Amino acid sequence: MLIGELAARTQVPAKTIRYYEEVRLMAPPARAPNRYRDFDQPAVERLKFIRGAQSLGFGLGEIREIIAYRDRGETPCAHVLDLIQRRSRELVERIDELRRSQKELEKLARRARRLSPKDCEPSQICHLLAPAGSD
Amino acid sequence: MLIGELAARTQVPAKTIRYYEEVRLMAPPARAPNRYRDFDQPAVERLKFIRGAQSLGFGLGEIREIIAYRDRGETPCAHVLDLIQRRSRELVERIDELRRSQKELEKLARRARRLSPKDCEPSQICHLLAPAGSD
DNA sequence: CTTGACCTTCCAGTGTGGAGGAAGGTCTAG
DNA sequence: CTAGACCTTCCTCCACACTGGAAGGTCAAG
Known part of the structure; x- marks a missing residue:
């Protein structure tokens, strides 16, 4: 079949x-x-x-590794399991990081709704994003 | 003070x-x-x-916007609140996406530990990453 | 006077995953 | 025969946020 x-x-x-x-x-x-691709x-x-693995967060390099195993006639399973577990752990960490950021943003939004622009101090760029104090 | x-x-x-x-x-x-910067x-x-806003997930473009408001003498608060809320919503979505990926990876890892490489079917690149069936 | 730690500008490259476009060949329909 | 819908290669460029390195100026210490 043609590329299209x-x-x-x-x-x-x-x-x-x-x-x-x-x-x-x-x-x-x-x-x-x-010379058309067939x-x-x-x-x-x-x-x-490739697209499936990509949607699971694997990069093209990792996908290439997996495919290379298969192309060498080896079962990539052990290697893939390792990749899967590593990526899973990375994701857990990344999610935690994002959750912390998100909580921080919510805190800022609450603060913003309580304060009025009149509270802006000229010395700061924006008090909303100033180093957060207690809230 | 010098740049260093x-x-x-x-x-x-x-x-x-x-x-x-x-x-x-x-x-x-x-x-x-x-000509040294002072x-x-x-x-x-x-x-x-800048670094603080960056760590909350704002891009340099957004940060520049915020600063620009201040530099024009306006209070950026309303604008910033909008940015904060938008980013917060984006983060919630992103986190959900990642959580789904992570769950999927855990499922795959469980499957991988149950199956042996002997179960590999030559027709696939790697059954572990084949389109997931029921588990 | 030299050495070494600063500073300056400018140009180029990193990694990721492609997208855009030019110039040209090929195939099918009318 | 021509239009247009494919296909080919090749080269450049995008965002993102920097980072590296070359070539050269400046300054204080010994």
Whole structure:
């Protein structure tokens, strides 16, 4: 199938598919006599795999690693499990960080609704974002 | 004070301070006769303000907006409150997204520990990351 | 007078994941 | 035969927030 059809089937832009090939995420496909790329069904699966892994937060580099295992004929499972667990732990930390920021923002918003602009002190840029005191 | 001292006081690299000036986050400071930058106390506050706002997830563009209000002599409070609330909502969404990803990863990890590499099907790149079925 | 620690400007590159566009080849329909 | 819808390669650029390095000026100590 041509790149446009693959793009339509997977919802991945043709430009992006060529890019994945360039960065060795997708194997170079067969070429028709007119040099058009001619993709097969596994290409569809691989592309879906890439987007799926991406949506789980894996970067293209990690995805390439996983695929490389498979391409060497090894089962990537142990490696993938490791990646999964690492990313899971990273996510937990990141979520915690964001939750703290979000709480801080809510605190600021409450403070902002209580105070009026008249309380602005010229010495500060904005009291709302001044180093937070107790609230 | 020289840029190095400002850097030491605020823990912001001198290079970054020059960068902030270049992108109009920091006002161009006075210059000594030798053309060295000569910062005053408000520069310290502004720099701390920038880093503080940054740690709350504001981008440099948003921070510049806030500062611009102040520099025009207006109280940025209403605008800032709006930004705070928007970012807070964004964060809630983002956190939810990440939490879903993280749950999905945990599910995959559980599955991985139950299955053995022998279960790998050659037709897939890695069954662990295949489109998830019921678990 | 030299050394070393500062400072200056300017130009270029980092990483991530692509997007945009030019110039040109190919295929199908009418 | 021509239009237009594909496809090809190649090159450049985007946001984001810096960071590195070259080449050179300045200043205080010894």
